[in-house]
Amino acid sequence: MRMRPTLSWTPTGDLSPGTTDLRPVADALSTGGVLVLSGAGISTESGIPDYRGEGGSLSRHTPMTYQDFTAGLQARRRYWARSHLGWRTFGRARPNAGHRALAALGRHGALGGVITQNVDGLHQAAGSEDVVELHGSLGRVVCLSCGARSPRSALAERLAKANAGFDPVAAAINPDGDADLTDEQVGDFRVLPCTVCGGILKPDVVFFGEAVPHLRVEHCRQLVREATSLLVLGSSLTVMSGLRFVRQAAEAGKPVLIINRDPTRGDRHALARVTLPLGAALTTLAGRLGVSLDGEVAEAG
Incomplete structure (x- = not known):
């Protein structure tokens, strides 16, 4: 069996400055085996508000x-x-461009799974498979x-x-x-x-003050162990339920990449934090990998 090339890096402990350069994310996706951790920010373009950031609930x-x-x-x-x-x-x-592009990347074989902190079911509605609903539905x-x-x-x-x-x-x-x-x-x-x-x-x-089920957490930890890198989408990583997986990936020497408008609690563990809107960023990434979106071949961006 052909082995997938391994990406590795050593976190510096410094805060990762924001960038608009998608190349590190594209490189990780082209390698395959990327585990996605998504937060409320990926659903804002579907009309569902965010918890934090400007205007957060x-x-x-x-x-x-x-x-x-x-x-x-x-x-x-x-x-x-x-x-x-x-x-x-x-x-x-309804799923937005970000959800749809992510589902297409999954069909393309670029992903090793999706862990979502969201409870809206939009990843599955867009066609993503093997989605772990960390906080339920x-x-x-x-x-x-x-x-x-x-x-x-x-x-x-x-x-x-x-x-x-x-x-x-x-x-x-x-x-x-x-x-x-x-x-x-x-x-x-x-x-x-x-x-x-x-x-x-x-x-x-999972309500605030309630623990995420132990078996669900262990399943997510196994996904992190199997992943080549971790891609965080639209999460401030303020709560430990998501941040623990970022720390696990960083401690294992696996690249952590973040696409989020505002600084996050995980920036110090990240190779890069991209500040572009998620829908546009994920659609562009799909285009760079030549991934088909809704039956059409995405244009390179």
């Missing part, structure tokens, strides 16, 4: 924590009312009592019937699918139980 919005959600009915009423409204935005979101619901999982669309239909006429105007929609509503707008929104056992329903996502 964390400047005005505190996400629901697992502890708050499980503490009492009123917290769950507030969450499900806001999430039910926000789900309409997520349900309408808003497209599923899980019962905290019996563990039964069901499609979010089914719960959305039940909630719509149980809360006929509920149609407030949200101040904003956040990356976790939570709409900004006042307590008055939430009102007496009706929360529904599991249809199997009557237990508490929760979106199948």
Whole structure:
């Protein structure tokens, strides 16, 4: 079996300055075996807001924590009312040029997998395979009592019937699918139980204050071990759930490349941080590798 050439480098510990030069990323992709770690920034061009950066939702919005959600009915009423409204935005979101280019690069054989911190399902909708949803998916619901999982669309239909006429105007929609509503707008929104056992329903996502499942983390660590390099797309790497894989790759001497507009917590481990918009950058990279997009051959950029 022909062995893939190995890329290696030693991190300097200095912050990686921003650049618009895509050559290091193109070189890594041409080698193959690139593991992608994506964050909210890749979905902003699909109309889903980012957590951080200019205008990021964390400047005005505190996400629901697992502890708050499980503490009492009123917290769950507030969450499900806001999430039910926000789900309409997520349900309408479609993959953008970045998602589509990444899926095409995967079909081309340039990637060793995709780990996403996003819960929107847009990578899969674009055609990417072998996607690990690090923080779960808003497209599923899980019962905290019996563990039964069901499609979010089914719960959305039940909630719509149980809360006929509920149609407030949200101040904003956040990356976790939570709409900004006042307590008055939430009102007496009706929360529904599991249809199997009557237990508490929760979106199948990792809330703030909740740990990523151990087996999922270990699977991601194995993907890092098998990868030739790690490409971070649209993540500030502020939370440890993603940063740990950057550190693992760097400690193993594997190149870390980042495409993100703003500085990230992982810059000191990176060979380069490209500051170009993700849709344009990934489309250009596909073009340089001659990768077909939507049945057409991408033009070299």
